[in-house]
Amino acid sequence: xxxxxxxxxxxxxxxxxxxxxxxxxxxxxxxxxxxxxxxxxxxxxxxxxxxxxxxxxxxxxxxxxxxxxxxxxxxxxxxxxxxxxxxxxxxxxxxxxxxxxxxxxxxxxxxxxxxxxxxxxxxxxxxxxxxxxxxxxxxxxxxxxxxxxxxxxxxxxxxxxxxxxxxxxxxxxxxxxxxxxxxxxxxxxxxxxxxxxxxxxxxxxxxxxxxxxxxxxxxxxxxxxxxxxxxxxxxxxxxxxxxxxxxxxxxxxxxxxxxxxxxxxxxxxxxxxxxxxxxxxxxxxxxxxxxxxxxxxxxxxxxxxxxxxxxxxxxxxxxxxxxxxxxxxxxxxxxxxxxxxxxxxxxxxxxxxxxxxxxxxxxxxxxxxxxxxxxxxxxxxxxxxxxxx
Ligand code: FAS
Ligand code: PHB
Numbered sequence: 387x388x389x390x391x392x393x394x395x396x397x398x399x400x401x402x403x404x405x406x407x408x409x410x411x412x413x414x415x416x417x418x419x420x421x422x423x424x425x426x427x428x429x430x431x432x433x434x435x436x437x438x439x440x441x442x443x444x445x446x447x448x449x450x451x452x453x454x455x456x457x458x459x460x461x462x463x464x465x466x467x468x469x470x471x472x473x474x475x476x477x478x479x480x481x482x483x484x485x486x487x488x489x490x491x492x493x494x495x496x497x498x499x500x501x502x503x504x505x506x507x508x509x510x511x512x513x514x515x516x517x518x519x520x521x522x523x524x525x526x527x528x529x530x531x532x533x534x535x536x537x538x539x540x541x542x543x544x545x546x547x548x549x550x551x552x553x554x555x556x557x558x559x560x561x562x563x564x565x566x567x568x569x570x571x572x573x574x575x576x577x578x579x580x581x582x583x584x585x586x587x588x589x590x591x592x593x594x595x596x597x598x599x600x601x602x603x604x605x606x607x608x609x610x611x612x613x614x615x616x617x618x619x620x621x622x623x624x625x626x627x628x629x630x631x632x633x634x635x636x637x638x639x640x641x642x643x644x645x646x647x648x649x650x651x652x653x654x655x656x657x658x659x660x661x662x663x664x665x666x667x668x669x670x671x672x673x674x675x676x677x678x679x680x681x682x683x684x685x686x687x688x689x690x691x692x693x694x695x696x697x698x699x700x701x702x703x704x705x706x707x708x709x710x711x712x713x714x715x716x717x718x719x720x721x722x723x724x725x726x727x728x729x730x731x732x733x734x735x736x737x738x739x740x741x742x743x744x745x746x747x748x749x750x751x752x753x754x755x756x757x758x759x760x761x762x763x764x765x766x767x768x769x770x771x772x773x774x775x
Contacts, residue, residue, distance in 0.1 A: 399670035400543030435772030455485035518664035
């Protein structure tokens with residue numbers, strides 16, 4: 387079997403890369419460990435930056451997003467009982483689109499089917515070979531048989547737990563990591579959202595987030611200790627705790643209902659450098675992870691895809707390798723800016739077990755700056771919408 391670009395991982399970054407390259411006449415094969423149903427069952431991100439919206443339109447995957455997505459001008463943050471509003475559009479001229487990653491993935495699969503792109507699901511034992519030699523290739527098992535895929539390039543879109551990053555020699559790779567001492571317990575409920583925009587809450591009992599997918603589908607999160615398990619949290623226990631972490635007048639409007647999805651996600655900041663090794667390129671969570679507080683994870687992954695797809699098209703169309711040669715350094719510039727923003731918002735709005743009165747004062751000063759300073763609001767808005775990254 388042979389293709390031009392072998393893509394490992396059929397999540398949003400792998401699927402979008404395949405879509406952009408095939409539309410430019412470049413052949414790909416996507417190797418995905420899970421079934422399509424499993425991939426489509428994941429509930430993750432909910433916020434798209436303007437740049438992501440543009441990129442999905444460019445890939446001919448924007449129709450349902452515009453029909454069913456919800457443009458948002460801003461968001462709320464709370465400091466205990468105080469509600470602070472940041473109007474992104476007023477501060478930086480851009481907003482965001484509320485449209486779930488699950489829907490983006492579904493739209494990508496539908497678009498890929500329309501152009502007949504090649505996906506191989508439920509593959510096992512994926513291994514990368516000859517990354518700096520003349521015959522880069524991938525071996526894998528599927529349906530109990532071993533296979534070899536020869537290619538020009540390999541792109542690792544296989545997420546944090548994938549194999550691609552580890553194919554870069556340890557003495558070449560530099561990993562940076564910060565693991566946060568808490569996780570996010572998230573639920574999805576078929577209930578109306580609490581407010582018309584998202585609410586990020588800093589409360590003495592811990593962080594909470596009120597988000598949504600549509601007028602009858604809400605997404606809520608609360609910060610929980612890393613030792614908590616799903617079975618520790620009944621729906622009623624979740625709703626009671628969530629209410630406590632919102633300002634009283636806001637909590638009074640909460641409409642509760644049964645959870646249709648419930649999960650706990652750990653939080654970490656992680657970057658692995660470089661994002662290229664010979665014929666191997668890394669995109670998305672395979673190279674970097676951010677805490678979801680800044681709504682950057684999915685958007686950062688697709689920003690990598692924007693950069694790498696343009697570089698690969700220039701390589702095949704014009705024999706121009708400058709984009710490929712500069713990919714890692716260019717991608718990492720945006721990655722580190724997004725990592726800093728996500729880390730700073732996470733630090734500002736969560737209650738850390740080891741924080742003291744000084745740390746708490748720092749949080750209050752930062753939140754008050756968002757309430758009183760146009761400059762602080764503009765910096766927050768530019769990072770949250772992605773225009774400043
Ligand atoms: P993904 O992890 O989405 O996709 C990688 C794909 O590779 C998967 O389908 C996997 O099955 C496959 N794979 C792995 N190993 C393989 C192998 N060896 N062979 C073949 N295939 C393999 N981001 C936000 O912006 N907001 C959020 O609220 C948010 N919440 C999140 C909650 C959770 C629980 C998680 C895990 C992430 C969350 N994220 C959030 C981040 C998330 O949205 C990622 O940024 C996004 O999925 C990145 O997309 P990919 O890079 O495609 O990686
Ligand atoms: C979500 O809706 O899942 C969501 C929104 C914003 C975030 C994180 C998650 O920062």
